[in-house]
Structure formats: structure tokens, C-alpha cells
Amino acid sequence: MAIHPPADRIWWNEKLTAPEVIWISVAFVWGLIMFFAMIYWHAVGDQNLSNEAYKISPEVFAERTEAMVEKYKVREEGDTGIPVVRPPAGSDIYMLGRLWEWWPILELEKGQQYRLHLSSMDWQHGFSLQPANINLQIHAGYEMVITITPSETGEYSVVCNEYCGIGHHTMVGRIYVVDKKK
Amino acid sequence: MAIAAVFRTCPDTGLKVHSHAENLIKANAVVAVIFLAVGGFFGLLVALTRWPAVHLLPADAFYLVLTAHGANVLLFWILFFEVAVLYFASAILLNSRLAMPKVAWGSFVLMIIGAVIANVAVLQGESSVMFTSYPPLKAVPHFYLGLILFAVGMLGAVLVFFATLVIAKDEKTYEGSVPLVTFGAITAAIIAVFTLASGAVILIPTWLWSMDLISEVDPIIYKVIWWGFGHSSQQVNVAVQVAIWYAIAAMVLGAKPLSEKVSRAAFLLYIVFLQLASAHHLLVEPGISSNWKVFNTSYAFYLAVLGSMIHGMSIPGAIEAAQRRRGLTQGIFEWLRKAPWDNPAFSGMFLSLILFGFLGGITGVVMGTEQINLIIHNTMYVPGHFHATVVAGTTLAFMAITYLLIPLIFRRELVFKRLAKWQPYLFGIGAAGISLFMMGAGTLGVPRRHWDITFTDAPLTVEMPGTAFLMMGLNGVFAILAAIGGLAYIVVVVGSVFFGKHRDEAVAKANPVIFDGGEAVTQYGSEGTIRIPGTIVLVAIFFTSFVLYYFVNWKYLSEVWPLR
Ligand code: HEM
Ligand SMILES: [Cu+2]
Ligand SMILES: [Cu+2]
Numbered sequence: 175m176a177i178h179p180p181a182d183r184i185w186w187n188e189k190l191t192a193p194e195v196i197w198i199s200v201a202f203v204w205g206l207i208m209f210f211a212m213i214y215w216h217a218v219g220d221q222n223l224s225n226e227a228y229k230i231s232p233e234v235f236a237e238r239t240e241a242m243v244e245k246y247k248v249r250e251e252g253d254t255g256i257p258v259v260r261p262p263a264g265s266d267i268y269m270l271g272r273l274w275e276w277w278p279i280l281e282l283e284k285g286q287q288y289r290l291h292l293s294s295m296d297w298q299h300g301f302s303l304q305p306a307n308i309n310l311q312i313h314a315g316y317e318m319v320i321t322i323t324p325s326e327t328g329e330y331s332v333v334c335n336e337y338c339g340i341g342h343h344t345m346v347g348r349i350y351v352v353d354k355k356k
Numbered sequence: 357m358a359i360a361a362v363f364r365t366c367p368d369t370g371l372k373v374h375s376h377a378e379n380l381i382k383a384n385a386v387v388a389v390i391f392l393a394v395g396g397f398f399g400l401l402v403a404l405t406r407w408p409a410v411h412l413l414p415a416d417a418f419y420l421v422l423t424a425h426g427a428n429v430l431l432f433w434i435l436f437f438e439v440a441v442l443y444f445a446s447a448i449l450l451n452s453r454l455a456m457p458k459v460a461w462g463s464f465v466l467m468i469i470g471a472v473i474a475n476v477a478v479l480q481g482e483s484s485v486m487f488t489s490y491p492p493l494k495a496v497p498h499f500y501l502g503l504i505l506f507a508v509g510m511l512g513a514v515l516v517f518f519a520t521l522v523i524a525k526d527e528k529t530y531e532g533s534v535p536l537v538t539f540g541a542i543t544a545a546i547i548a549v550f551t552l553a554s555g556a557v558i559l560i561p562t563w564l565w566s567m568d569l570i571s572e573v574d575p576i577i578y579k580v581i582w583w584g585f586g587h588s589s590q591q592v593n594v595a596v597q598v599a600i601w602y603a604i605a606a607m608v609l610g611a612k613p614l615s616e617k618v619s620r621a622a623f624l625l626y627i628v629f630l631q632l633a634s635a636h637h638l639l640v641e642p643g644i645s646s647n648w649k650v651f652n653t654s655y656a657f658y659l660a661v662l663g664s665m666i667h668g669m670s671i672p673g674a675i676e677a678a679q680r681r682r683g684l685t686q687g688i689f690e691w692l693r694k695a696p697w698d699n700p701a702f703s704g705m706f707l708s709l710i711l712f713g714f715l716g717g718i719t720g721v722v723m724g725t726e727q728i729n730l731i732i733h734n735t736m737y738v739p740g741h742f743h744a745t746v747v748a749g750t751t752l753a754f755m756a757i758t759y760l761l762i763p764l765i766f767r768r769e770l771v772f773k774r775l776a777k778w779q780p781y782l783f784g785i786g787a788a789g790i791s792l793f794m795m796g797a798g799t800l801g802v803p804r805r806h807w808d809i810t811f812t813d814a815p816l817t818v819e820m821p822g823t824a825f826l827m828m829g830l831n832g833v834f835a836i837l838a839a840i841g842g843l844a845y846i847v848v849v850v851g852s853v854f855f856g857k858h859r860d861e862a863v864a865k866a867n868p869v870i871f872d873g874g875e876a877v878t879q880y881g882s883e884g885t886i887r888i889p890g891t892i893v894l895v896a897i898f899f900t901s902f903v904l905y906y907f908v909n910w911k912y913l914s915e916v917w918p919l920r
Contacts, residue, residue, distance in 0.1 A: 176536040176602035176613055176674075177449055183532045185616035193892055194618055194669070200899065201665040205658030208906065212650045212726045215910075220918035221727055227642035254815050275815065292642075297492050298575055300734045304801040305821070306916050309733040311641045313575050314492070318642035323918040331818040333811075335734040335803030337486050339493065340416055343807040344814040 223310075226319040235293040235317060239268040243278050251279055251348070258350070266291060269332070269347065271299035271312050273339060276332040276347020283354045284327045293317045299345065300336030309335060324351040363453075367864035368764060372529075376457035377447035381440045381765050383464055384513075385758070386853065388436035391471065392751070393846050395428025400839040403790065407832030408810065408825050415807045419484040422805060426487035427478065430746065431506065432471045435589075437754045438544065438596050439464070439513040444761070445541035445599065446520040452529040455519030463512030470506030473498050486805060488582065491562065491573040500563035507555045514545050514552070536613055536620065537606070540599025543623040544592045551592060554584035576641060583634030591660070593746060595626050597708065597753040598667050604705040604753075605671060607760055608696060610871040611678035614670050614888075622670070625663035629655035636720075639729035649726050661721055668713050668898065673891040675706075680888075688890045704756025704780035711784060712749030715791050718902045720745060728909050731916060734805075736828075737798025744791035747838070752784055755845050762849070763869045768856030776848045783841025789834025797827035799912075 182188060190198075216222050246261045258279040261267050263286035270277055272295035282288055292301055294314040301310040306326075310318065334345035362375040398421045404412040405421075413421060447454040454460060476498070477483045483495035521542070524530060534542070558581040564570045602619070605611035613619045635652030638644055655661065679691030696702045719741045723732040732738065759776065762768055770776050802809055802824050809828070811818040857863065 176606040176611070176619075178535050178606075179530050179532040180536070180616045181612075182616070185533065185620075188615050188617050190615060190618065193673070193888060194615060197669050197895060198618070198662075198666060201662050202657075204899075204903070205654070205662050208721065208725065209650070209654045209657045211910070212654070215727050216646060219727065219914065220920070221730060221913050221916055222920050223640060223646070223727075223730065224920055225645050229643075251816070256815070279816075298490055300803065302734065302801065302803055303917075304818070307731045307735070307799070307801045308916055308919070309640060309730060309735060311638075311733065313642060316576070316642040320919050325917050331816070333801070333803050333818060335806065336490075337419070337493075337805040340419065340484075342419075342805070343415065343809075343811070346811060346814045346816050346818050348816050 224320050228317045228319070229315060230293060230317040232293070232295045232314055235268070235270060235291075236295060238291070239270050239278070242266075242268050247278075248281065261288070263354075264288070268292075269301075270295055271301065271334065271345070272296055274334070274341035274345035276301070276334070276345065279348045279350070281350040281352060282324050284324055284351050285354070287321055287323050289319055290322050291317055291319050297338045298336045299334050299338050302333040302335040303349065304331045304333055306330060311336060324349075327351045327353055366764065367861045368868060368870045371448060371451050373765075374447050374453040376460070377443050377454040378765055380454065380457070380460050380464065381443050381448075381761070382853075384436050384440040384443070385761060385765075387464075387468060388433050388440065388754075389758075389846060389849055391428050391432035391436060392842070394475075395425055395433055396839060396842045398422075398425035398428060400835055401425075403832050403835030405807070407829050407835075409829060410832060411808075416481070416484070418807045419486075419805075420478060420481060423484050423486050424475065424478045427474055427503075428471075429751075430487060431503075434593060434746070434750060434754075435506075435510055436467065438548075438592065439467075439510065440761075441596055441600065441754075441757070442513065442517040442541055442545060443520075444765070445535075445538045445603075446517050446524070448765075449535050449538050450521070450524040450530050452520060452524035452527065454516065455523050456516050459512055460516045463509040463516065466509030466512065467506050468509075470502045470504070470509055472502070473505065474502030477502060488586065489562070490582075491565065491575050491578050494566055497563055497566045500559050500566055504556065504559050504563060507552045507559070510548070511552045514548050517541070517545050533616075536616060537599045537603045539620055540595055540602065540623055543626050544595035544599070546627055547588055547595060548592045551585050551588040554581055554588065558582050558585065576638075576643060579638060579641070580634055583637045587634050587636055590742075590745065591626055593750045594664065595623065597712070597750045598623075598664075598671075600753045600757045601667070601671050601705055601709055602674075604701050604756055604760065605675050605678075607870050608699060608702045608705075609675055609678045611674040614673045614677065618666060619670050622663040622666035625659050625666075629660040636724045636729075639724070639726050640733045646726065653724050653726055658721070661717075664713075664717060668709075668717075669891060669895050671709060672894055673888045676888045676891045688893055692890055698777050699759075700776045700780050701756050701759040703777075704752050704759070704784070707780055707784035708749050708752040708756060711752070711788050711791075712745060713898060714901065715788060716741065716745030716749050718905055719795060721902075722906055722909050725906075725909070728913050730919075731909075731913055732798060734803060735798035736794045736802040736804050739804055740791050740794030740796070740798055743787060743794065748784060748787035748791060752780060752787065755783065756780060758845075758849060760869060762852045762856065763859055763864075763867075766853050766856070767859040768852050769859055769863065769867070770848060771851040771856050772848050775844050779841055779844040779848060781841075782844055783838055786834050786836075786838025786841050790831050790838055793827045793831040793834060797824050797831065800824040800827065802828065 247257045248260045260281040266289045268291045299312045330349040332347035363372045483499040485493045485495045684691045
């Protein structure tokens with residue numbers, strides 16, 4: 175029994191039965207398949223994280239974000255005072271996380287590519303784009319750059335899903351995806 | 357050490373039981389159960405707060421209680437119980453005395469002091485940093501100090517375990533190789549050393565940082581090392597829990613592993629690939645290369661997963677073989693239908709095996725896939741997944757073995773036998789429910805560790821789908837069920853330990869706990885003629901679910917915004 179020393183002292187010479195051999199082989203091959211699936215997706219899939227990241231100070235990142243806002247601000251969101259920014263398709267766009275907001279609001283065109291830069295001003299935050307359900311971890315001092323292509327028009331929320339203190343559940347942002355201007 | 361060893365002979369097994377080993381097992385198990393009671397209660401409060409219609413606690417209390425829940429159950433309950441299991445698997449199963457009882461008691465006291473200090477820190481309110489305590493969030497210094505003391509104590513206990521193995525070998529208290537269960541415990545202990553060392557390496561500088569003696573702790577390096585502790589300790593849990601599955605199958609049914617070789621090799625795979633798993637928590641982090649992520653998240657080529665899949669066949673296979681030996685040979689599943697479903701040790705063990713495999717194992721591999729993690733990271737899916745592994749799997753397995761430890765080690769008969777009979781089902785179904793509904797909510801985007809998914813106080817409106825609210829409500833309902841199951845466990849354990857009938861030799865003879873089916877069952881090995889068609893069917897169902905669920909998630913991923 176499993177609670178006694180093996181009855182068969184030379185247990186390492188036991189022969190395996192067919193079901194054992196088959197299952198171990200199947201499971202092993204399945205592991206290989208799952209491993210290569212990730213590599214395959216890097217080659218042909220459309221959803222991969224870039225490995226592009228930089229060390230950056232929060233101040234510098236904030237400056238770049240503010241510069242973008244200055245240049246491309248189109249309006250303010252209701253009476254919140256939060257700027258809505260519409261940078262040209264194909265450009266570099268910035269969103270920063272800080273206690274407790276994702277800033278600014280971005281307005282993007284469907285089907286266009288943007289290089290999205292993300293970083294935090296203070297603690298760790300979770301960039302969770304809803305309802306698309308894309309989730310990224312954002313740190314202060316690190317700038318993450320990914321190229322996104324919004325594929326559906328609509329109003330998207332950015333929720334913080336990394337605990338960041340008592341205001342965590344109020345930390346939200348927004349991205350509008352609109353049709354291309356004729 | 358000059359403590360005279362005092363032994364009794366176990367009427368059930370004929371093994372010598374060292375009094376220090378016995379008392380330490382009792383002490384660690386009892387303290388574990390206290391932390392489960394406290395931590396489980398916090399868990400219920402958390403679930404009731406996350407039930408949108410109830411929304412029990414205010415925000416600050418919620419984050420405090422959530423921190424306390426994670427620490428008390430995941431660290432204190434599990435690790436105290438594991439110490440008890442380590443002593444059981446060494447001193448008791450090897451028929452030996454326990455090495456260095458003074459160190460063992462010292463470790464025990466240190467662990468309690470550490471756990472209490474950490475709890476005080478959390479309850480004081482300035483340390484609601486979650487049990488992961490990611491910098492730059494800062495807790496009070498004694499929060500980290502408590503965890504460090506706890507880890508050092510645990511390290512002491514692991515040392516006692518290894519020393520006991522050496523003594524048993526020296527004093528030739530057993531013949532041949534150690535039992536498979538002990539082998540599993542050795543696996544766990546080896547991983548635990550790595551785990552606890554990682555914990556110390558990262559928590560000590562963080563503690564210094566909390567006292568302003570160090571200016572900065574890099575949050576990404578912190579995560580890499582912290583999860584070397586946090587995730588590898590889950591590997592410890594898996595190893596212990598699998599060892600318990602084998603132990604219960606052996607004790608209740610006389611099941612012998614199909615193949616010692618295969619089962620031991622499967623444990624070895626855990627050791628070899630233990631250090632890699634912290635990647636699971638870093639898949640969507642900036643500044644870490646995909647090469648590193650892919651290699652580490654898959655434990656090379658899913659070789660540690662291979663280990664678990666092997667156990668997933670060999671344990672039901674061992675049970676089936678034993679049952680068939682006994683004459684339960686009708687059809688494919690008579691052996692399973694006529695299993696001792698009213699013995700809570702067995703039912704708890706089998707539920708734990710099934711729920712861990714189907715709910716916890718499959719989802720863990722899926723969400724640990726580098727790219728699929730993008731649609732899961734930090735959503736409710738994550739706690740959904742690990743309540744399947746660590747609650748429905750590990751906790752339920754620990755509960756199940758308790759029903760054997762009470763007669764064997766505490767030498768008491770169970771009280772409230774009817775309640776005990778139902779307990780694994782109540783808790784198992786409750787735990788399965790919270791896992792499933794949290795995962796469901798996660799796929800709909802509900803964030804974890806979050807007080808308010810109506811976002812009432814947020815400057816912008818956010819609309820979560822109605823089904824997400826439904827899921828969180830159902831999670832609350834099943835949380836109540838799990839809490840009732842947990843309470844039933846505590847009532848039975850406390851009742852039996854303090855008021856159960858003393859189990860003297862006569863009682864033990866009349867009411868044996870260890871299966872005694874003679875040679876026929878225990879002698880069966882893989883070289884025999886017995887087939888295990890039922891197990892093959894179970895494994896085939898498992899594998900089909902695994903493959904389907906895996907590819908469904910790739911499909912989901914392929915539908916989100918292209919990004920690169
Ligand atoms: C009555 C039983 C339990 C219930 C109802 C319960 C419920 C919950 C809920 C609702 C969450 C919060 C998820 C979130 O908001 O992010 C949670 C978190 C957690 N639970 Fe449980 N749980 C129970 C038992 C356990 C047990 C036995 C363990 C460990 C062995 C455990 C480990 C954890 C951990 C580690 C967390 C994460 C805390 C964090 O995010 O920092 N739970 N639980
Ligand atoms: Cu945040
Ligand atoms: Cu947050």
C-alpha cells in the first residue's frame with residue numbers, strides 16, 4: 175500500500191501496463207502541443223504582447239501624455255473636465271494610470287493601428303479594457319508599448335483590476351472607438 | 357537531544373507512535389483548523405460583499421478583510437496543516453521517533469507568533485495590501501516581520517522532517533524504500549525549502565524598505581521572487597494533496613499504486629520543474645520577454661502538468677483495481693458506484709481529486725498560456741481558478757484526511773457522524789460553485805479584489821453586463837453553502853477532539869479505520885491481470901474536456917482586438 179514501503183523491493187523494475195504507457199505518451203504529446211501552440215500564435219496569431227518596454231520616469235511619461243492631450247484634445251467629457259483626445263490614426267498614443275484614474279480619454283478609429291503607451295504615475299494598476307476584456311499590468315517606472323487595432327466601434331471602459339488602495343474601485347477610464355471620418 | 361522517546365503501539369496499524377510526533381501533529385492540526393475557521397469566516401464576508409445585492413462591508417473593511425482572508429487560509433491554515441502531514445508522513449509512517457522535538461516545538465511557537473503578528477498588523481488597518489503585498493503599496497513593518505517569522509518557523513519544521521528521515525534510515529525503522537506517501541511528502545518538503553527561501557529573500561528587503569532602511573524595491577523583481585514563493589508553495593500543496601489522495605485510497609480501500617515507478621516519477625517531475633511557475637503571474641507584465649514567459653509558464657514542456665496528469669490516472673486506477681479485486685467487477689463503474697461514499701474520508705478525497713482535476717487543473721493550464729492570459733489576468737477568473745485548486749482540491753483533501761487523523765492520532769471516535777457524512781458534499785459543492793461562478797464572472801470582465809462593480813463613486817460610468825451581476829450573486833449563494841460545509845467540518849473536528857469517545861484498543865478492534873482486506877487487494881500490482889476500464893473512461897472524459905476547453909479559449913482570444 176502507499177502507506178507502506180513498496181512490497182516489491184525492486185519497484186523500479188516493474189513493467190508498465192498498456193494504459194499507463196498510452197496515457198503518459200498522450201499527456202506528453204499534449205504538453206508539447208500546448209507548448210508549441212504559444213510559439214505558433216506568436217508567428218500567426220493577431221493577439222500577442224509586444225516585448226516593447228522602456229524604463230521611464232513618471233514625470234517624463236506624464237509630460238508626453240500632456241503633450242499629446244494639448245495637441246489633439248477635441249472636447250471634454252461632460253462636466254467631468256476630463257479631456258477627450260483624438261490623435262491621428264497610426265500615431266503614438268498615451269494613457270497613464272494614477273490614483274485613481276486612467277487619463278485621458280482616447281477616441282480612436284475603428285480598424286486603424288495605434289501605438290499605445292501605458293505607464294503608472296504611482297502604484298501598480300491593472301489596465302482592463304471592457305467589454306473587450308484585454309488585461310495588462312501597469313507599473314510605475316516602466317512604459318509598455320503595444321500596437322492595437324480597435325476592431326469594433328463603441329464605448330469601452332478601462333477598469334483598474336490591480337488593487338491600488340482605497341479608491342481602487344473608482345479608478346476607471348474610457349476609450350471611444352468611432353468610424354473613420356469620411 | 358536528551359528527550360527520552362516515548363512510544364505507544366497503534367492498534368490499527370501496529371506502527372510505533374512517538375509521543376512527541378503525535379502531540380506535534382495534534383497541535384499543528386488544531387491550530388490549522390483555528391486559522392481555517394477565522395480565515396473562512398473572512399472569506400464569507402468577502403463573498404457577501406461581492407454579492408452586489410448584499411454588499412455587506414464598507415470599502416475599507418472589505419480590503420482589510422480580503423487581505424486577512426488570503427493570509428489566514430492560504431498561508432496559515434494550509435501550512436500548519438502541512439506541518440502536521442509532514443510529521444505524520446515521516447515519524448508515523450516510517451515507524452520512527454521524530455527528530456529534534458525541541459526544534460519542532462520551537463518552530464511551532466514561532467509560526468504562531470508570526471501568524472498572530474501578521475494578523476494584528478492587518479486588523480490594525482494600515483496593512484490592507486493583500487497577502488501578496490506588492491510594492492509600492494506599503495504595509496506596517498510588523499506585517500512583513502510576522503510573515504518572515506512564520507516562514508522561518510516553517511523552515512524549522514521542514515528541517516525536523518528531513519532529520520526524521522535520516523534517523524529512520526539510520527535506525528532502520530523500515531525496510532526498503534520509503535512509502536509512496538512519504539515520497540510525496542519529501543517532494544513537498546524539498547519544494548518547500550526553495551519556496552521559503554524565496555519568501556525570505558524577498559520579504560526581508562521589503563521589511564527593511566517598510567522601515568525606510570532601503571529606498572526602493574523594484575516591483576517587477578519583487579513579483580518574480582515573491583511568486584517563486586507564492587506559486588511554488590502551490591506546488592507544495594499539490595504534492596501534499598496528492599500524497600493524501602494516495603494515503604486515503606490506501607487506508608480506506610487498501611489500494612496499492614498501479615505502479616510505484618510511475619507514481620514516484622510523477623512526483624519527481626514536480627521537483628524538477630518547481631522553480632519556473634512564478635511566470636504564471638507575470639504574463640502581461642512589461643519588460644519580460646516572451647521567450648522567458650513561454651518557457652517558464654509551461655514548466656519547460658508542461659512537464660509538471662504531466663506529473664499531475666499521471667497521478668490523475670494512477671489514483672483512480674489504484675482504487676478501481678482494489679475494488680475489482682474485491683469482486684466489484686460488474687460493468688465499467690460498479691467499483692465506483694459501490695465505493696464508500698458515506699465515508700467522509702473517501703468522499704472528500706474523491707471529490708477533491710475530481711474538482712481539482714476538472715476545475716482547477718484545466719483552468720490553470722489554460723490561463724497560464726502566455727497569450728490567453730491577456731483575457732484573464734486579474735479578473736475574477738483568477739480567484740475562481742484557485743478556489744478550485746486550493747479550496748476544492750487542497751482544503752477538501754486536508755478535511756478528508758482529518759477524518760482518519762481523528763481516530764488514529766487523536767484516538768477519538770467521530771461525533772456527529774451524520775453531519776460528517778454530509779460535510780464533504782456541502783463543502784465540495786459550495787467550493788465548486790464559488791469557483792465556477794467566479795470564473796464565469798471573470799470571463800465577463802469582472803475585476804478581482806474590487807469593492808464595487810456598479811462603479812457608483814467613479815467619475816465615469818461603467819456598465820458591467822447583467823450576467824456578471826448574476827454570477828456574483830450565485831457566487832454569494834454558493835459561498836454560504838461552502839461556509840456551512842466549513843462550519844460542519846469545524847463542529848465535527850472540535851466535537852470529536854474534545855468530546856469524542858476515547859478510542860481504546862477494544863473500540864479500535866470493533867471499529868477499524870484502516871482497511872484490512874487481506875493480501876488480495878494490497879498485493880495487486882500493475883503486472884496483474886486486472887483491467888481498469890472505468891479509469892480509462894474517466895481519463896478520456898477528462899482529456900476531451902481539457903482539449904475542448906483549451907481550444908475554446910484560443911477562439912475567445914482570437915476575437916479580441918488585434919494587438920502586438
Ligand atoms: C467559505 C469558504 C470561502 C469563500 C466563500 C471564499 C471566497 C472568496 C472570495 C469571494 C474571494 C475574493 C475574490 C476577490 O474579490 O478578488 C476570495 C479570495 C481569496 N481566497 Fe477565498 N474563499 C473561501 C475559502 C478559501 C480557502 C479555504 C482558501 C485557501 C485555502 C482561500 C483562498 C483565497 C485567496 C488566496 C484569495 C485571494 C485574496 C486576494 O486576492 O488577495 N479561500 N475568497
Ligand atoms: Cu489602479
Ligand atoms: Cu486598482
